[in-house]
Amino acid sequence: MDDDKHYHRLFLVPILMIIFLDLLSTVVVCDGGEFGFTFNGFSGANLSCDGMADITPEGILRLTNATKNLMGHAFYPETVAFRRSVIGNVLSFSTTFVFTIRYTQMSGHGIAFVVSPKTNFSTATPNQYLGIFNSFNVGNSTNHIFAVELDTIKNPEFEDIDTNHVGVDLNGLTSLDPHTAGFYRDEDGVFVHMNLIDPERMQVWVDYDAESTQMDVTMSRFGTVKPKKPLISVPVNLSRFFSETDMYVGFSSTTGPFLSSHYVLGWSFQIEGKSELVFSRVPSLPSSRGPGPFLTICLPIISSVTFLSLVGFALFVVMTKMKFSELKEDWEKDYGTSRFSYKVLYEATNGFVQGNFLGSGGFGSVYGGFLPTSKTKVAVKRVSHESRQGIKEFVAEIVSIGRARHRNLVQLLGYSRRKRELLLVYEYMSNGSLDKFLFDQSSPVTLDWYQRFRIIKGVSAGLFYLHYEWEQVVIHRDIKASNVLLDSDMNGRLGDFGLARLYDHGSDPHTTHVVGTTGYVAPELFKTCKATKSTDVFSFGIFLLEVVTGRRPLDPSFAAEEMILTEWVLEAWKRDEIGLCVDPKIGNSSNDELVAEEIDMVLKLGLLCSHRLESVRPNMRHVIQLLNGDIRLPKMSPCLFDSKSFKTTVKDYYDSDRQSVNDLNFLTDSILFTGR
Ligand SMILES: *[C@@H]1O[C@H](CO)[C@@H](O)[C@H](O)[C@H]1NC(C)=O
Ligand SMILES: *[C@@H]1O[C@H](CO)[C@@H](O)[C@H](O)[C@H]1NC(C)=O
Ligand SMILES: *[C@@H]1O[C@H](CO)[C@@H](O)[C@H](O)[C@H]1NC(C)=O
Ligand SMILES: *[C@@H]1O[C@H](CO)[C@@H](O)[C@H](O)[C@H]1NC(C)=O
Numbered sequence: 165m166d167d168d169k170h171y172h173r174l175f176l177v178p179i180l181m182i183i184f185l186d187l188l189s190t191v192v193v194c195d196g197g198e199f200g201f202t203f204n205g206f207s208g209a210n211l212s213c214d215g216m217a218d219i220t221p222e223g224i225l226r227l228t229n230a231t232k233n234l235m236g237h238a239f240y241p242e243t244v245a246f247r248r249s250v251i252g253n254v255l256s257f258s259t260t261f262v263f264t265i266r267y268t269q270m271s272g273h274g275i276a277f278v279v280s281p282k283t284n285f286s287t288a289t290p291n292q293y294l295g296i297f298n299s300f301n302v303g304n305s306t307n308h309i310f311a312v313e314l315d316t317i318k319n320p321e322f323e324d325i326d327t328n329h330v331g332v333d334l335n336g337l338t339s340l341d342p343h344t345a346g347f348y349r350d351e352d353g354v355f356v357h358m359n360l361i362d363p364e365r366m367q368v369w370v371d372y373d374a375e376s377t378q379m380d381v382t383m384s385r386f387g388t389v390k391p392k393k394p395l396i397s398v399p400v401n402l403s404r405f406f407s408e409t410d411m412y413v414g415f416s417s418t419t420g421p422f423l424s425s426h427y428v429l430g431w432s433f434q435i436e437g438k439s440e441l442v443f444s445r446v447p448s449l450p451s452s453r454g455p456g457p458f459l460t461i462c463l464p465i466i467s468s469v470t471f472l473s474l475v476g477f478a479l480f481v482v483m484t485k486m487k488f489s490e491l492k493e494d495w496e497k498d499y500g501t502s503r504f505s506y507k508v509l510y511e512a513t514n515g516f517v518q519g520n521f522l523g524s525g526g527f528g529s530v531y532g533g534f535l536p537t538s539k540t541k542v543a544v545k546r547v548s549h550e551s552r553q554g555i556k557e558f559v560a561e562i563v564s565i566g567r568a569r570h571r572n573l574v575q576l577l578g579y580s581r582r583k584r585e586l587l588l589v590y591e592y593m594s595n596g597s598l599d600k601f602l603f604d605q606s607s608p609v610t611l612d613w614y615q616r617f618r619i620i621k622g623v624s625a626g627l628f629y630l631h632y633e634w635e636q637v638v639i640h641r642d643i644k645a646s647n648v649l650l651d652s653d654m655n656g657r658l659g660d661f662g663l664a665r666l667y668d669h670g671s672d673p674h675t676t677h678v679v680g681t682t683g684y685v686a687p688e689l690f691k692t693c694k695a696t697k698s699t700d701v702f703s704f705g706i707f708l709l710e711v712v713t714g715r716r717p718l719d720p721s722f723a724a725e726e727m728i729l730t731e732w733v734l735e736a737w738k739r740d741e742i743g744l745c746v747d748p749k750i751g752n753s754s755n756d757e758l759v760a761e762e763i764d765m766v767l768k769l770g771l772l773c774s775h776r777l778e779s780v781r782p783n784m785r786h787v788i789q790l791l792n793g794d795i796r797l798p799k800m801s802p803c804l805f806d807s808k809s810f811k812t813t814v815k816d817y818y819d820s821d822r823q824s825v826n827d828l829n830f831l832t833d834s835i836l837f838t839g840r
């Protein structure tokens with residue numbers, strides 16, 4: 165028995181040592197090479213923490229501390245030998261830990277127990293990737309990562325079953341046999357549901373049996389015996405997944421778009437043995453607010469009861485009011501119908517429950533909802549803004565832009581405001597965002613060329629409208645595949661226009677004034693910080709390349725020379741192999757000669773629009789004419805795009821290619837002007 169082993173050791177060491185160990189709350193057992201450790205609380209524990217993770221003075225491992233969109237990792241500082249030798253199989257192991265998730269408004273993402281060959285997760289991303297993976301490496305078999313996720317968000321991308329589940333993950337986040345959190349009661353085998361975000365201590369056991377290659381995950385309320393029937397029991401042969409003999413064990417967590425904190429209160433790990441915690445020594449979380457019972461002790465019992473019930477009643481009234489409280493100032497009176505009441509939006513989205521969560525975009529989380537009065541489906545975007553500075557101008561602008569109407573724009577229906585939060589109400593787009601169809605390998609729907617070309621034309625029409633046709637010029641500032649939404653007929657519609665202005669008004673001191681998404685930002689914007697139609701055209705060019713190639717503008721999973729989309733396409737063009745850049749998912753429609761021509765034109769137009777030099781880029785008027793076949797792209801040589809020798813190239817280009825200069829319509833003026 166493991167306990168016996170433990171006692172033997174204690175009898176052998178001097179009394180002082182016992183006291184010392186007791187103070188540390190940490191026991192490391194190394195009998196016969198069987199490695200293990202126990203933290204009944206983390207006081208004095210030597211863990212390797214990064215991100216937000218730290219150990220509180222109470223001896224609690226805090227992985228995240230309520231700040232948004234960040235992550236925290238904590239690993240045992242040394243590697244654990246999971247095999248006896250390089251060629252041996254992965255040994256049995258067991259681990260158990262106690263955790264609590266605390267949240268303010270909505271829970272963020274969950275906690276994961278992780279076994280990994282590395283502890284440097286600097287390239288991982290928070291939110292749905294749980295701080296372990298990023299969109300490029302998730303699911304890649306070279307990760308060699310095993311994790312048990314306690315996930316509080318339903319993410320369709322990873323086939324999550326609900327907003328409260330436990331899953332076993334190998335190399336990615338699509339869990340094997342996920343199960344709703346809870347346990348099977350020993351007495352009658354009935355499943356008892358548990359809520360991961362209840363602010364109480366819960367315990368998880370992870371047991372791997374090498375012989376049967378079986379992975380069991382069990383959970384229960386803290387302080388109870390381990391249920392006999394595991395919550396999850398899946399066959400997994402870890403010998404096939406672990407690359408190294410020695411791996412790190414620890415935890416990863418991420419807050420997501422909401423304020424939440426994730427704590428681990430005790431942890432035990434054992435190779436070839438049973439991991440156990442001493443319940444009485446595992447700390448509990450300090451209560452989150454107020455001095456608590458102290459107050460009542462000072463007051464006579466009767467008066468305290470009266471006092472508390474009065475307070476309770478007052479709190480109830482205040483809370484009900486606060487739940488629907490919103491900010492409304494005099495200047496908003498003019499906006500009449502554009503202004504929604506918070507209560508209406510709260511009810512439309514079922515209280516912003518996770519079941520209504522559609523996704524998180526660059527500016528906040530989006531929830532689906534239904535407005536019963538007008539019988540319309542809407543998408544409500546919650547945008548947080550920390551300061552009130554500039555909010556008046558921004559709301560004025562949003563409301564004004566909301567009057568822009570075009571079949572290729574996602575219509576803004578109105579807004580609402582609360583403290584530190586702005587809610588924008590949009591038309592509901594039933595097919596979601598375009599990036600899903602382009603980049604998500606697991607997406608069952610692929611888009612053929614006709615659909616893609618229609619989407620491209622739609623988006624260009626929407627952008628043209630914003631630049632030229634509406635009463636005022638609107639610069640979009642963040643054109644990219646994930647900001648293009650698809651309606652029920654798969655028409656491309658540009659969303660989020662004007663939203664980047666929120667940060668431009670200086671309401672968020674943490675962002676620089678260059679707004680946009682890496683990979684889509686025109687180079688001059690870094691110098692001038694001034695978004696123009698031309699910087700929009702640049703992003704639009706990148707967007708064109710994305711749609712044709714099905715690749716992101718920057719993809720670190722490719723070799724250096726293929727990482728930057730524009731460079732990759734350009735190099736292929738130079739080798740006269742531009743056709744190889746076409747997304748294979750487009751299918752054989754690209755065999756059609758006409759289609760091949762269109763594709764070729766769009767790729768080159770994409771490069772031209774995203775040209776480094778502003779003056780070379782066409783404007784949206786030209787783009788529309790080109791896409792409609794009203795004008796043709798001039799004959800261009802890929803050298804026109806070579807950044808190093810640009811000046812001479814332009815000159816040579818014109819010398820050798822005089823006759824096409826007249827075709828250059830839009831190019832001539834601009835290039836001759838620059839190349840003078
Ligand atoms: C923590 O553990 C690491 C790895 O074993 C070791 O290098 C370091 O000195 C330890 N730190 C403390 C404070 O014990
Ligand atoms: C959370 O951590 C950040 C960064 O370490 C720190 O600036 C902030 O004060 C912490 N917040 C709380 C509530 O502890
Ligand atoms: C983690 O990896 C990144 C690059 O992947 C590197 O820049 C960084 O220095 C590494 N951090 C540590 C602590 O080793
Ligand atoms: C998996 O990662 C490796 C190494 O980073 C990379 O070479 C490979 O292309 C990736 N595979 C996929 C399918 O992304």
Ligand SMILES: *[C@@H]1O[C@H](CO)[C@@H](O)[C@H](O)[C@H]1NC(C)=O
Nearest residue numbers: 253375376377401402403404
């Ligand atoms: C597990 O995988 C290893 C390596 O592929 C293999 O040697 C071993 O026989 C497998 N174990 C079982 C029980 O299938």
